Amino acid sequence: MRRASHAETHCSVARAIDVVGDPWTMLVVREAFFGTTRFEAFQRALDIPRATLSSRLDLLVERGVLERRPDAHRADRSTYHLTGKGRDLRPVLVTLMQWGDRWGGLDEPPVVLEEEGTGRRIQPVLVDADTGVPLAELPVRAVRRIRPTTPPAPG
């Protein structure tokens, strides 16, 4: 790869992918949304090699998606919790899940979203905040606002 990281790219998708674009990373985040906090629990739920899990948890803490806290029950262990930046990934997980529900080849969605308390089924849809019209029904185009100026190559 010419680039080890997309972090410096002038693109929000690339910068997001630089943090959560690794397959295991997003699955660790998914588990955190399910309420998993302990290393062993992540490991069991994901069947992920321990060294891989360790490096992904470190990365997510370093990038501010997870927060490490001392484990109240085991002084030598930590627990991992979503930060505000981490919780903000919910729309990404939800839209990924919906795409997987539709195109992943499963008969039924393995996970559904419910309103706590009522148990009402929630069907998330991406809409235009001003009009409430689903994005899928709007003629939308992506417009590049700022083009970074690239200095001419030396020589």
Next chain:
Amino acid sequence: MRRASHAETHCSVARAIDVVGDPWTMLVVREAFFGTTRFEAFQRALDIPRATLSSRLDLLVERGVLERRPDAHRADRSTYHLTGKGRDLRPVLVTLMQWGDRWGGLDEPPVVLEEEGTGRRIQPVLVDADTGVPLAELPVRAVRRIRPTTPPAPG
């Protein structure tokens, strides 16, 4: 890695990530949404090694996200176009972009969404389809509906 692929996992997020979880793959999809169709144009826009681009385009065609068509202008070349499955990734890209806008460390969003024709700025938000209430304001929980039965380990 114990698993080369998450395609068989009983989870829609894992199955989605199996198709688009690779960093370059999602950036190729982003370019396709910008209207890029030719190998050389993907290569220039992404500054991606040619072999990497080639393998990602092949993968996306194989998984049904892109469709390969003969290039009308160059008989020896192909062009690449989003399929219905590919266009369905828009909510994933949009939510990734919004997260990168917020947390990617850029001063201004490099790309905005506009309604074609009017140029009206579109601010996508994920809401509950029934009530129109933003998901962020609802107490939502993810409920596993089907637990795959794991056969007991031999011995």
